[in-house]
Amino acid sequence: MQACFRPAHSLRSGWRLLSAFASPAHVLGKPTLARSFNTAAPRFSQVPKALGDLEKRIAAIPIERFRNFCIVAHVDHGKSTLSDRLLELTGTIQPGGNKQILDKLDVERERGITVKAQTCSMIYKYKGEDYLLHLVDTPGHVDFRAETTFLSRLSLALLLVDASQGVQAQTVANFYLAFSQGLQLVPVINKVDLPSADAPRALEQMKNTFELDPEKAVLVSAKTGLNVEAVLPKVIEHIPAPTGDHNAPLRLLLVDSWYDNYKGVILLVRIFQGQVRAGDHVSSFATGLKYIVGEVGIMYPDQTPQKVLRAGQVGYIFFNPGMKRSKEAKVGDTYTTVGFEKLVEPLPGFEEPKSMVFVAAFPVDQSGYEHLEDSINQIVLNDRSVTIQKESSEALGAGWRLGFLGTLHCSVFEDRLRQEHGASIIITPPSVPFKVIWRDGREQTITNPNDFPDGDVLHQHVAELQEPYVGATITLPEEYIGKVIELCEANRGVQKELSYFTASQVILKYDLPLAHLVDDFFGKLKGATKGYASLDYEEAAWQRSAIVKLQLLVNKQPVDAVARVVHTSQAERIGRAWVAKFKAHVDRQMFEVVIQAAAGRRIVARETIKPFRKDVLQKLHASDVSRRRKLLEKQKEGRKKLRAVGNIAIDHTAFQGFLAK
Numbered sequence: 001m002q003a004c005f006r007p008a009h010s011l012r013s014g015w016r017l018l019s020a021f022a023s024p025a026h027v028l029g030k031p032t033l034a035r036s037f038n039t040a041a042p043r044f045s046q047v048p049k050a051l052g053d054l055e056k057r058i059a060a061i062p063i064e065r066f067r068n069f070c071i072v073a074h075v076d077h078g079k080s081t082l083s084d085r086l087l088e089l090t091g092t093i094q095p096g097g098n099k100q101i102l103d104k105l106d107v108e109r110e111r112g113i114t115v116k117a118q119t120c121s122m123i124y125k126y127k128g129e130d131y132l133l134h135l136v137d138t139p140g141h142v143d144f145r146a147e148t149t150f151l152s153r154l155s156l157a158l159l160l161v162d163a164s165q166g167v168q169a170q171t172v173a174n175f176y177l178a179f180s181q182g183l184q185l186v187p188v189i190n191k192v193d194l195p196s197a198d199a200p201r202a203l204e205q206m207k208n209t210f211e212l213d214p215e216k217a218v219l220v221s222a223k224t225g226l227n228v229e230a231v232l233p234k235v236i237e238h239i240p241a242p243t244g245d246h247n248a249p250l251r252l253l254l255v256d257s258w259y260d261n262y263k264g265v266i267l268l269v270r271i272f273q274g275q276v277r278a279g280d281h282v283s284s285f286a287t288g289l290k291y292i293v294g295e296v297g298i299m300y301p302d303q304t305p306q307k308v309l310r311a312g313q314v315g316y317i318f319f320n321p322g323m324k325r326s327k328e329a330k331v332g333d334t335y336t337t338v339g340f341e342k343l344v345e346p347l348p349g350f351e352e353p354k355s356m357v358f359v360a361a362f363p364v365d366q367s368g369y370e371h372l373e374d375s376i377n378q379i380v381l382n383d384r385s386v387t388i389q390k391e392s393s394e395a396l397g398a399g400w401r402l403g404f405l406g407t408l409h410c411s412v413f414e415d416r417l418r419q420e421h422g423a424s425i426i427i428t429p430p431s432v433p434f435k436v437i438w439r440d441g442r443e444q445t446i447t448n449p450n451d452f453p454d455g456d457v458l459h460q461h462v463a464e465l466q467e468p469y470v471g472a473t474i475t476l477p478e479e480y481i482g483k484v485i486e487l488c489e490a491n492r493g494v495q496k497e498l499s500y501f502t503a504s505q506v507i508l509k510y511d512l513p514l515a516h517l518v519d520d521f522f523g524k525l526k527g528a529t530k531g532y533a534s535l536d537y538e539e540a541a542w543q544r545s546a547i548v549k550l551q552l553l554v555n556k557q558p559v560d561a562v563a564r565v566v567h568t569s570q571a572e573r574i575g576r577a578w579v580a581k582f583k584a585h586v587d588r589q590m591f592e593v594v595i596q597a598a599a600g601r602r603i604v605a606r607e608t609i610k611p612f613r614k615d616v617l618q619k620l621h622a623s624d625v626s627r628r629r630k631l632l633e634k635q636k637e638g639r640k641k642l643r644a645v646g647n648i649a650i651d652h653t654a655f656q657g658f659l660a661k
């Protein structure tokens with residue numbers, strides 16, 4: 001399985017450990033402004049004097065002159081580059097040097113994608129008056145859609161489209177998302193400097209597909225800065241200011257969070273009413289926990305402390321003593337001042353992120369367990385959306401089952417573990433949850449294939465089995481339509497819509513089983529269309545499905561860690577591939593080894609490994625004492641790495657080879 005939307009450059013080269021997630025150093029930037037805050041010590045003691053002026057300037061801006069907006073775009077259409085230009089234009093960062101200010105996480109820089117929502121405040125002078133603007137850079141990738149909860153709290157989005165590529169899958173998906181949230185959309189056509197740019201075509205697509213008025217559009221080159229100055233006046237003219245009484249009780253929405261070694265969890269917040277300052281006692285509606293505010297401030301673009309955050313503002317807060325566990329910070333949670341809980345209505349929109357892709361991870365050598373556990377905990381510290389459960393496998397020992405929001409999320413995590421642990425870790429291919437509807441009406445979502453109901457239980461107590469489907473939107477040039485439909489059908493897709501948004505570009509909508517999507521569907525799609533198709537998907541629904549547990553058996557013993565839940569139509573194909581692949585990785589033994597794949601109780605594939613004809617040691621001459629000893633020692637060394645399945649011992653490399661992508 002591969003992640004969707006991998007950028008062309010190497011993902012693994014120069015991979016810096018994501019431990020930077022947890023250090024203040026992840027907070028950015030090269031130039032002077034950012035560097036002055038970019039040290040390990042708590043920042044509030046280091047605020048330059050000039051910041052007092054900034055604070056005064058902000059204090060003088062009434063809420064009527066606040067604007068909160070975001071940029072939505074297909075991956076790589078230039079959202080982060082445009083954000084950088086806007087920050088330069090408003091003097092928030094120095095021109096040049098600063099690159100991708102809002103893409104703060106190392107993983108984002110490495111992969112050139114935005115993973116977490118970022119925000120930055122700017123002061124912009126328009127018609128002689130100061131405006132306080134908050135720009136939110138929302139992730140383009142669907143896995144991180146949870147981060148875009150924030151979208152619903154804004155009132156304008158710039159819909160950015162690459163002039164050379166035109167409307168793509170995520171443009172379509174983002175449009176519908178923004179539209180359903182009642183956001184005003186201003187089209188921005190980017191990359192007009194490219195020789196292949198075709199702005200009139202992009203404008204026509206915007207008009208035909210989304211009924212967006214080309215007159216409202218701004219044509220820019222975020223890279224060269226051409227016409228970027230025309231963007232912010234649109235923002236000011238087209239969006240209403242936020243509303244909220246700063247004298248009312250505090251109503252604060254948690255938008256995002258990240259972990260800092262010194263301060264604990266830092267919360268990115270939007271104030272809907274009231275105000276918050278250091279020393280305030282606040283409580284969470286979701287957890288009921290109480291905290292004392294240690295510092296409040298704005299992202300400018302780095303954390304810049306302020307005396308107060310008031311209604312309409314977006315900024316950060318952290319507590320003193322600090323919030324220790326990322327899990328306490330629940331995106332979409334509302335906070336208020338302690339004692340005012342009865343007077344304040346929590347904001348709607350709090351949702352626990354749902355894991356939809358699972359892998360199991362095991363150390364090759366159980367002595368590496370603690371080290372691996374530390375690494376996993378370290379990453380999870382800053383990523384509240386990963387779920388962890390301990391797992392124990394007869395074949396692979398003690399390990400964990402990890403749950404992710406989607407395939408990219410999963411592969412980012414996997415890359416880091418592999419980077420740190422290399423060959424000493426075994427990771428199973430991703431799987432998706434399934435649902436059991438019991439005859440007594442209970443519904444149970446199961447994430448571990450080994451918990452699939454056994455034969456008798458299945459027949460007597462299960463009313464229905466279901467698997468998750470996603471609603472996929474694929475855009476592609478017309479000439480590939482046959483191949484893409486074939487691919488979707490081969491992946492059990494159900495066509496929902498086929499429409500043309502220009503004479504030669506097609507939008508296809510399919511319901512696809514998530515299990516197929518995680519099995520490198522995007523890679524296959526790229527292959528089928530020479531890279532011209534784009535894909536976006538949203539969670540659809542559970543659907544009744546003829547699924548079955550597929551197991552690998554070695555001399556009749558199931559290899560538990562390898563079990564998978566698959567559709568019956570796929571069982572034989574996967575089973576055959578399994579036994580062939582496993583056979584290739586298992587050494588010959590002294591006796592016959594039978595490798596089988598079983599779908600439920602039915603054997604769907606079988607391979608046999610013939611035994612050695614003679615004992616190797618017997619063949620050695622009696623005088624070969626040293627060779628004999630060497631051979632035995634080698635065997636002993638090897639045995640440490642062996643795992644027992646039933647009566648046979650299998651080298652860990654067999655599992656690694658088998659489970660490798």
Ligand SMILES: Nc1nc2c(ncn2[C@@H]2O[C@H](COP(=O)(O)OP(=O)(O)OP(=O)(O)O)[C@@H](O)[C@H]2O)c(=O)[nH]1
Pocket residue numbers: 073074075076077078079080081082103112113114139140141190191192193194220221222223224
């Ligand atoms: N020629 C040209 N290239 C641009 C322009 N704007 C952005 N780019 C390039 O396009 C690539 C993608 O730009 P980003 O700003 O990282 O794209 P993004 O939309 O933020 O990507 P995600 O964060 O992954 O969603 C980079 O190589 C940019 O240098 C432009 O106006 N002209």
